[in-house]
Amino acid sequence: MLKISNAVELADWEIEITQIRAQGAGGQNVNKVASAVHLRFDILHSSLPPFYKERLMALSDQRISKEGIVVIKAQSFRTLELNKEDALNRLRELIQGAVKQQKARRPTRPTKGSQTRRVDKKTHKGKIKALRGKVQP
Structure with a gap:
C-alpha cells in the first residue's frame, strides 16, 4: 500500500515495479545499473x-504519457530496495504535487508603506554603523 494522503491509498497491484538492467556507459558501475527500477502506474485504471x-x-x-x-x-x-522506495516516493510526490492547490501570490510590487519602512530601517542602520568607534561629544 502506498499512502498518498490521509484519505487516499494505492494498492500494490496498481503499481508495477520491474527490475531492469539499464545501459551503462561502457559497462561501468555494474552494481548500480543492475539494481535499476522502472515503476509503471496507470492513472485511468487506478483507484484514485x-x-x-x-x-x-x-x-x-514527461513521465506521464497521453494514455x-x-x-x-x-x-x-x-x-534494489532503495531504488524501489525512491521510485515510490517520486510517484507520491507527483500525485501530491498535482493535487495541491497553488498558494495565492503576493503582489509583485511592494507597497509604498513597506518601501518607506525598508528605507527608514536601512538608513537607521547606516547611521548606527557610521557612529561605531566614534566618540560622542
Missing part, C-alpha cells in the same frame, strides 16, 4: 478519485 485523475492528466510532465501511464525510472542507489 476522479479529481486526482483529472489533475494528473492535465499535468505537463495516462506514468513511468518513473530510478537507478540512483546501489540496492
Whole structure:
C-alpha cells in the first residue's frame, strides 16, 4: 500500500515495479545499473478519485504519457530496495504535487508603506554603523 494522503491509498497491484538492467556507459558501475527500477502506474485504471485523475492528466510532465501511464525510472542507489522506495516516493510526490492547490501570490510590487519602512530601517542602520568607534561629544 502506498499512502498518498490521509484519505487516499494505492494498492500494490496498481503499481508495477520491474527490475531492469539499464545501459551503462561502457559497462561501468555494474552494481548500480543492475539494481535499476522502472515503476509503471496507470492513472485511468487506478483507484484514485476522479479529481486526482483529472489533475494528473492535465499535468505537463514527461513521465506521464497521453494514455495516462506514468513511468518513473530510478537507478540512483546501489540496492534494489532503495531504488524501489525512491521510485515510490517520486510517484507520491507527483500525485501530491498535482493535487495541491497553488498558494495565492503576493503582489509583485511592494507597497509604498513597506518601501518607506525598508528605507527608514536601512538608513537607521547606516547611521548606527557610521557612529561605531566614534566618540560622542
